[in-house]
Structure formats: C-alpha cells, structure tokens
Amino acid sequence: MRRRDFLKIAGLGFISGLFLSSVSFSFKPTRRVRWGITIDVLQCKKNRDCKVCIEACHEIHNVPDVPDPKEKVMWIWTSTFEKAFENELGPLVKETRGSDPVLLLCNHCENPPCVKVCPTGATWKREDGIVMMDYHRCIGCRYCMAACPYGSRSFNWKDNRRYIKKLNYDFPVRTKGVVEKCNLCEERISKNLLPRCVEACPYGALTFGNLNDFQSSPSRLLRERLSIVRKPHLGTLPNVFYLL
Amino acid sequence: MIEKALSGGKSYWLWLLFLCGVTVYGMIFYIQQLIYGLGITGMGRDVSWGLYIANFTFFVGVAASAVMLVIPYYLHRVKEYGKIIILAEFCAVASVFLAIAFVFVDLGKPERIFNIILYPSLNSLLFWDMIVLTGYLILNLILGWCGLEAEKKEIEPPSWTKVLIYISIPWAISIHTVTAFIYCGLFARPFWFSALLAPRFLASAFTSGPAILLILCILLKGFRGFNPGIDVLENLKKTVSYALSVHIFFLLVEFFTVFYSDHPEHLKHFSYMLFGYKGHNGLAFLSWTSIVLSVFSFIFLILKKVSENPKAIFVTLLLLVFAIWLEKGLILILSGFNPTHEAEVVTYIPTFQEISITLGIWSLGALILTLLYNMALNVKEKP
Known part of the structure; x- marks a missing residue:
C-alpha cells in the first residue's frame, strides 16, 4: 500500500469513528429511574409544629442531636417560606405566607454542584439520581458545603456519636471530620421501602416515586398541582418539589 | 551549601529558637484539633471555611507574585534585580509551603490526604490546585537552588534552568488563577461568582507580594x-x-x-460586606479598614515626601499588607458565606486555638524563610 492511500484510509476511518461516537452519544437511552419527592406545603402549614418526619429520619440514620446550633447535623429540617425561597417570592407573598413552615432536605439535584467540586469522588450521583456520600473516602475539605446552594450538607466538627440518642445498628455512624447528608434512604429503596420521612408523615404530605414513571404519585401530583423548587435559576434541577 | 543556612551569630540562633518555640506552641494546639476535631475552631455549618482558608488564599498570592521580579529580570534583563531575585524565589517557596500547610490543617481527615491522588477527580479545582502548588514549589526550589549554587561557584546557572524559568512564569499566574477558580466557579456563593475574581486576586497578589519583599529587604x-x-x-x-x-x-x-444592577443575590453579600446586614456590621468595620488603608497606602506611595522617608514607607507597607490580607482573606471568605442560604448572618470569630495554630504555621513559614535567606546571604557575602 502506498503511503498516500494509507493516509486516506486512516483519515476516513478516523472521521467515521468520530461521527459514529457522536451519534451514539446523542442516542443515549433515557434513564429509567429518576427518584423524586414532593412536599405539600399546605399540609405542613396545617400541622405547624409537626416534627415526625425529622425525628423518624434522624433516628434510623444515627443523626446526632448536636446541642450547639453552629455545629448541628441535619438531614432534614424545617425553615420558613421566606427564608428558603428568599428570592423566589414577591413581597406580598412574603407578608401573607412568609412564615409558613417548609421542610428542607438534600434536593438530589440533577446537576449537583457538590459532586463536581469533590476532590476525591467521595460524593457522586447515582444513575437513579441519588447524590451519595462515601464517609470513608471524604477528606473533610468542605468544598461541597461551599458549593451546595441549599445548605444541605453537615460536617462533623467533632465526635458527634455521643449525641446519638438511640443507636441503630443497621446503619453506619460517622466519625469526626467528614461531611454527611440525606441519602434519600437508598438503603430502604433497595429493599422496596419508601424513604423514612415519606413513610412516617401522618398527614401524607410527602410522596416519593419515579419521576420518569407517568403513573407514580409524585408524577401525578406534579401534573395536577402547581409546584416550585428552590433556586430554580441556578440550573441545579432539584428533585424535591414543593406543592403550593 | 545547606551548612550555610545554619551559620550565624547568637542573635540569629535566638531568632531561630523563638520561631521554633512558636511553631511548637502552634503544634500543641494542632494536636488538640486532631484529637477533638475542627470543632475547636470558630467555624460552623454556615461559615464552613475561616481563618485557615483565608490565609491559604493570601499566601498563594504572595507566592505567585515572585513573577513580578522574575519577568523583569529574566525577560527584560533588568540587571539590578539580580541581587534579590533569589530572595523573591525563596519567598515564593516559603509562601507555597504556608499555603499548603493552611489547607492541610483545614482538613477534617488529614490522614486521608492522599485520597486526592488515589482518586484523582479532574473536575475538582482542589485537585488542580494541589498539582499547580506542588509544581510551583518544586520549580522555585530548583531555580533558587541552582541560581544560588551558580552564584557560589561564580559561574552561569546551567542552561536547562532557562527552560524552567520560562515555565515558571505562566505557572505562577496559574497557581493564583486556579485558587480564584476554587471560589468563582461556585454559583452557590454570589459574592465569589464573578469572572473578575482571578484578575482581582492577581492584582492584590502583585501588591502584597512585592510589598512583603520590600519589607523583608528593609529588615x-x-x-x-x-x-x-x-x-x-x-x-x-x-x-x-x-x-x-x-x-x-x-x-x-x-x-x-x-x-448599579441591584441584583438581589449579589447585593445581599456586598451590602453585608460594606454596610452590614440585619444589624450585623462587624465585618463592615473590617472592610472599611481595609479599603481606607489601601487607598491611603496608595496616596503615601506616590507622595514623594512619604515614599522617600524610609520609616514612613515601612509603616505604609506593613499597613498595606495587612489591608490586603484582610481583603482577600477574611473579608472574601466571610462575605461569601454570609448571609447564609436561609438569609441569616452567622458571626464567625476565630477561637484562641485557631489563632494559635495560625501563628504556629506562620512561624514555621518564617523559619523556612529565615533558613533560606540566611543561606542565600551567606553565599552572597562570602566571596
């Protein structure tokens, strides 16, 4: 074979390879599962002092009840409407509904900024959308805490195991110096159970399911009712929706 | 050559002893932090970076600013800089060391530091920062060492160092750019989310670095x-x-x-920085201190009467370095984290232990700088 021919064939092969690979990228099959949660803000408003879901979650996940507010570890917690949706609400809404309680947890964003910044891959996004944490790989640099626009991540500023009220032996405890957050109960989902917060809510204010499934309860509710997410303009695409 | 670092008079040894003492003092508190956790610092879930990361940013800048002497000396052949180019390079070595040390003490699990190399994450700026900082440290050590050895033997430095010099120039810019990218890539913190952050960092670095070098020269x-x-x-x-x-x-x-734009998310942080937020105006005081000191330093530096008075210029430079340290350190960090995601202000006050650890690291840096400078000056002075 002449050099010229060889170069021709090699060039053609290279270009067609590029073309094929780009085609295969654009035809990526859509994800089957995308877990999501809806929270009915009106239900939470009716039962203002209810903390059942928070206690249930923190109990099974060995989340310590740290007395110092600066060092609190929280997987799910409450705030008010005007604080959590500070820039999304107009002044009138703030006046009338600003003090409504609102439940906050990790949004398990489609585009999670915390995952991008982690220098060790200790936090990553699973195929089904759950943003996971590896407590054994985390070096405690807290870059993810700076990157999360929702304050969903907590750091163990000291050995917090002494603040766990009742130890659940089926779930790991965390040592000092690592970051932790809501795991969307991946340990329960794998056993076909609902996340603990959804299951525990006595008023059915929370639903959980596959957003890619037309029939799932969150999909249905999101079609029927108006919903908002936190800081939508950031493009993180949260998977936790607030029904108004 | 290393023996030259240790030859000095009584006062030199006393100074070394003093620095060692402060380093050990800081280390005692670091051991306490290792045992207890980062809870001994003033940081918390809302202000999750503090004095350590503030110092890290500042010292990366000081390290990068060696380029302000390297460029004129090597590219424009400004001969006069030959006398102090080695001091600039060794100052960069000590500063990079300080920067790395400050990140290290900020880690919650320092024993796992090698996870950055074991599980390299190319999408994390922290990974790249580690690469550029270690690279810069090595570059400056080699350049400083070779230059000094050549000076000692009264020969030209080996020709291959030329290549390293040309590499070190963009590399210096890159260390501070990457450090700025750590912050300005985060849309969660509107205060940092500005394309101007890296240029701003470089400008303040090229102020504080040469100012520190001037102070050192005067000393x-x-x-x-x-x-x-x-x-x-x-x-x-x-x-x-x-x-x-x-x-x-x-x-x-x-x-x-x-x-001018009144964009609420940015405005919130900048008004907190300059005027306080919901009655929290401790930081505003620091910000104005920094701004006023910077502006006055500028006026003093260009006023002939002041800039020709060695004592006045020394004080001006000290105040200027302090102003920049505040601005690109604590003010940058605190205005980034406050007001928090839930529109509150969480006051951060470094604890006694945190300040002690910081002092310890500073004096360790000063110790390295002293040894390197003493070595360089001994080589220069003895023919």
Whole structure:
C-alpha cells in the first residue's frame, strides 16, 4: 500500500469513528429511574409544629442531636417560606405566607454542584439520581458545603456519636471530620421501602416515586398541582418539589 | 551549601529558637484539633471555611507574585534585580509551603490526604490546585537552588534552568488563577461568582507580594547590612503602587456592577460586606479598614515626601499588607458565606486555638524563610 492511500484510509476511518461516537452519544437511552419527592406545603402549614418526619429520619440514620446550633447535623429540617425561597417570592407573598413552615432536605439535584467540586469522588450521583456520600473516602475539605446552594450538607466538627440518642445498628455512624447528608434512604429503596420521612408523615404530605414513571404519585401530583423548587435559576434541577 | 543556612551569630540562633518555640506552641494546639476535631475552631455549618482558608488564599498570592521580579529580570534583563531575585524565589517557596500547610490543617481527615491522588477527580479545582502548588514549589526550589549554587561557584546557572524559568512564569499566574477558580466557579456563593475574581486576586497578589519583599529587604538591611541597592527598592515601590491602583480599580468595578444592577443575590453579600446586614456590621468595620488603608497606602506611595522617608514607607507597607490580607482573606471568605442560604448572618470569630495554630504555621513559614535567606546571604557575602 502506498503511503498516500494509507493516509486516506486512516483519515476516513478516523472521521467515521468520530461521527459514529457522536451519534451514539446523542442516542443515549433515557434513564429509567429518576427518584423524586414532593412536599405539600399546605399540609405542613396545617400541622405547624409537626416534627415526625425529622425525628423518624434522624433516628434510623444515627443523626446526632448536636446541642450547639453552629455545629448541628441535619438531614432534614424545617425553615420558613421566606427564608428558603428568599428570592423566589414577591413581597406580598412574603407578608401573607412568609412564615409558613417548609421542610428542607438534600434536593438530589440533577446537576449537583457538590459532586463536581469533590476532590476525591467521595460524593457522586447515582444513575437513579441519588447524590451519595462515601464517609470513608471524604477528606473533610468542605468544598461541597461551599458549593451546595441549599445548605444541605453537615460536617462533623467533632465526635458527634455521643449525641446519638438511640443507636441503630443497621446503619453506619460517622466519625469526626467528614461531611454527611440525606441519602434519600437508598438503603430502604433497595429493599422496596419508601424513604423514612415519606413513610412516617401522618398527614401524607410527602410522596416519593419515579419521576420518569407517568403513573407514580409524585408524577401525578406534579401534573395536577402547581409546584416550585428552590433556586430554580441556578440550573441545579432539584428533585424535591414543593406543592403550593 | 545547606551548612550555610545554619551559620550565624547568637542573635540569629535566638531568632531561630523563638520561631521554633512558636511553631511548637502552634503544634500543641494542632494536636488538640486532631484529637477533638475542627470543632475547636470558630467555624460552623454556615461559615464552613475561616481563618485557615483565608490565609491559604493570601499566601498563594504572595507566592505567585515572585513573577513580578522574575519577568523583569529574566525577560527584560533588568540587571539590578539580580541581587534579590533569589530572595523573591525563596519567598515564593516559603509562601507555597504556608499555603499548603493552611489547607492541610483545614482538613477534617488529614490522614486521608492522599485520597486526592488515589482518586484523582479532574473536575475538582482542589485537585488542580494541589498539582499547580506542588509544581510551583518544586520549580522555585530548583531555580533558587541552582541560581544560588551558580552564584557560589561564580559561574552561569546551567542552561536547562532557562527552560524552567520560562515555565515558571505562566505557572505562577496559574497557581493564583486556579485558587480564584476554587471560589468563582461556585454559583452557590454570589459574592465569589464573578469572572473578575482571578484578575482581582492577581492584582492584590502583585501588591502584597512585592510589598512583603520590600519589607523583608528593609529588615535585612537593618539586621544584616544587606544592601539591595536603591534602584531595586524604587522599582519595587513602583510595582506595588501600580498593582495597588489596579487592585483598587478592580474592586470599584466589582462594586459598580453589583450596586448599579441591584441584583438581589449579589447585593445581599456586598451590602453585608460594606454596610452590614440585619444589624450585623462587624465585618463592615473590617472592610472599611481595609479599603481606607489601601487607598491611603496608595496616596503615601506616590507622595514623594512619604515614599522617600524610609520609616514612613515601612509603616505604609506593613499597613498595606495587612489591608490586603484582610481583603482577600477574611473579608472574601466571610462575605461569601454570609448571609447564609436561609438569609441569616452567622458571626464567625476565630477561637484562641485557631489563632494559635495560625501563628504556629506562620512561624514555621518564617523559619523556612529565615533558613533560606540566611543561606542565600551567606553565599552572597562570602566571596
């Protein structure tokens, strides 16, 4: 074979390879599962002092009840409407509904900024959308805490195991110096159970399911009712929706 | 050559002893932090970075600013800088060391530091920062060492160091750019989310670095009789004032964009920085201190009467370094985290232990700098 021919064939092969690979990228099959949660803000408003879901979650996940507010570890917690949706609400809404309680947890964003910044891959996004944490790989640099626009991540500023009220032996405890957050109960989902917060809510204010499934309860509710997410303009695409 | 680092008089050894003492003092508190956790610091879930990361940013800048002497000396052949180029390179070595040390003490699990290398994450700026910082440390160590050895033997430095010099120039810019990218890539913190952050960092670095070098030159002149030459000092003063003017300009540009556009998310942080938020105005006091000191330093630097008075210029430079340290350190970090995601202000006050650890690291840096400078000056002085 002449050099010229060889170069021709090699060039053609290279270009067609590029073309094929780009085609295969654009035809990526859509994800089957995308877990999501809806929270009915009106239900939470009716039962203002209810903390059942928070206690249930923190109990099974060995989340310590740290007395110092600066060092609190929280997987799910409450705030008010005007604080959590500070820039999304107009002044009138703030006046009338600003003090409504609102439940906050990790949004398990489609585009999670915390995952991008982690220098060790200790936090990553699973195929089904759950943003996971590896407590054994985390070096405690807290870059993810700076990157999360929702304050969903907590750091163990000291050995917090002494603040766990009742130890659940089926779930790991965390040592000092690592970051932790809501795991969307991946340990329960794998056993076909609902996340603990959804299951525990006595008023059915929370639903959980596959957003890619037309029939799932969150999909249905999101079609029927108006919903908002936190800081939508950031493009993180949260998977936790607030029904108004 | 290393033996030259340890030859000195009684006062030299006393100074080394003092630095060792402060380092050990800081280390005691670091051991406490290792045992107890980062809870001994003033940081918390809302202000999750503090004094350590503030110092890290500042010292990366000081390290990068060696390029302000490397460029004129190697590219424009400004011969006068030959006397102090080694001091600039060794200052960069000590500063990079300080920067790395400050990140290290900020880690919750320092024993897992090698996870950064074991599980390299190319999408994390922290990974790249580690690469550029270690690279810069090695580059400057080699360059400083080879230059000094050549000076000792009275020969030209080996020709391959030329290549390293050319590499070190963009590399210096890159260390501070990557450090700025750590912050400005985060849309969660509107205060940092500005494309101007990296240029701002470089401008403030090129102010504080040469200012520190000038301070060191003045000190060496006083204590060792080392004379860098009047031209060098004048040139460095010019570098400081030009960089300072750019720094102030960049700051004003940032202020204009935020306050003219009235964009609520940015406005919240910048008003907290300058005027306080919901009655929390401790940081505003620091910000104005920094701004006023910077502006006055600029005026003093260009006023002939002041800039020719060695004592006045020494004080001006000290205040200027303090102003920049505040601005790109604590003010940058705290205005980034406050007001929090839930529209509150969480006051951060470094604890006694945290300040002690910081002092310890500073004195470790000073110790390295002293040893390197003593070695360099001993080589220079003995023919």
